[in-house]
Amino acid sequence: MSHESGHGHYFVPAPSMYPIIGSTAILFMGSGAALTMNKMELGYGLLAIGFAILIYMLFGWFGTVARESEAGKYGDQVDLSFRWGMSWFIFTEVMFFCAFFGALFYMRNLSIPWLAEESTVLGNSYWNAFSGIWPTAGPGVHPEFTIIGAWGLPAFNTFLLLTSGVTVTFAHWALKKNDRAGLKKWLLATIFLGALFIACQAYEYAHAYNDLNLKLTSGAYGSTFFMLTGFHGFHVTIGTIMLTVIYFRSAAGHFTPEHHFGFEGVAWYWHFVDVVWLGLFIFVYLM
Template sequence: MSQESGHYYVPAPSAYPIIGSTALLFLGSGAALTMNKMELGYGLLAVGFSILIYMLFGWFGTVARESESGKFNQQVDRSFRWGMSWFILTEVMFFCAFFGALFYMRNLSIPWLEAESSVLGNSFWSTYSGAWPTAGPGIHEQFTPMGAWGLPAFNTLLLLLSGVTVTLAHHALRENRRDGLKNWLLATIFLGALFIGCQAYEYMHAYSDLNLKLTTGAYGSTFFMLTGFHGFHVTVGAIMLTVIYFRSLAGHFTPEHHFGFEGVAWYWHFVDVVWLGLFIFVYLM
């Protein structure tokens, strides 16, 4: 079936969704047991990751073969674009919820608690100051907030550069310059991996030197939840870019038909924009 055909391609029933659900079952169970210091959890995590990797290779390979065999016409391409757009919108709403929680905490709940402490005196938190960053009332453990300049600023530069390199890769693909496509994609993957490595180092520095942890009240929980979920999205994006890179090595994509590349590029730009919001509202303000 050619890409010019008027028929809308409907794939055959697949076992990969239930395989992915099974992987998530093992991963969730393993994570819960591991957090409760039960040795069985590590085994379940290993099984879950193994099933997940099998599913990713199988499902990605199936979709790539369907695309390269010409089964996706313009109508299918439009549905892919709408689907990816709605998916990114749900991710935007996901981060909006966390940014909203940060705003509510900093601008509403903490000032209210500070005002109540001054009214109720010693029966409440009489010495509580609502100045941000704070762990919150009743938490006396000292910590040092993460500064914006240094590693966070360097990470911002890395992601901004990666947004440029993936755009250059897109332009190279549209001009059918295969070497430029491969080289700029590889540069984007390298920058993404370097960002993840720097964030891991930042977390170790926070725990060992700043006494900043996920359990450090209001500031610690919002800092690690926002930056941690973003780091997870960068990791997912880097995996997607790696798949696209190997597909490019195999000769996939043409200047006219390459939504597989475009969808990943959209996702990567979304990750860049979210990080700019994080850098401003979590690190700078």
């Protein structure tokens, strides 16, 4: 059932099949991932089916929400629910990255110095007299690798993301002034900067693998470097897709200066991505 929106009413959507469709997608994706990791060819097909179902669900469910919003069915209480939901989602993302930053801190400041101390106490034959100087692949014999300097491409990527934070803010200001041309212009600029960041990171990864011998398998440094930057790159990709959707919705005349949380939620997410990158630039590249 549903009720008309307003200050005193809360919109209740009609029953939807999309939750069970999403669960089906997760079932196929989880089964496919498990089989793929065990080198079973069936896993690739199941993964493809799962992703196809997930994309169908996202288009259908988000499209339904957008149509309900544009029909004026969402009142102040629904808007507040969306804001709380997005806030808690971003909080979970913060905790996700805190776990990886915590792992980096633990290795650099606790476990690696402890292993180096044990290596010294037990003699040169133990772990080849592991020195514990960061960056390191860890104790034992590992192929040599070269780290990526902070003041090359990483600094340029920092400039790109910080600039994109400014352009998405300009887009927000334009929306609040009902400047549709400015909204679309600044959104396109933000999307371009996000896509350029992704392209630069792809080049950085290719350079690391082919020229620097820096890989995910490069011990402690390689695993933390690629896990942190890789997951951040994934979030930038998702954010760029979200901004693209918002651009097409804006071009279709969606959002008003008074009601535009769809835009605001994506802007929050994009600023979160910017802040995480600053932490990466400092703790992964600089230190």
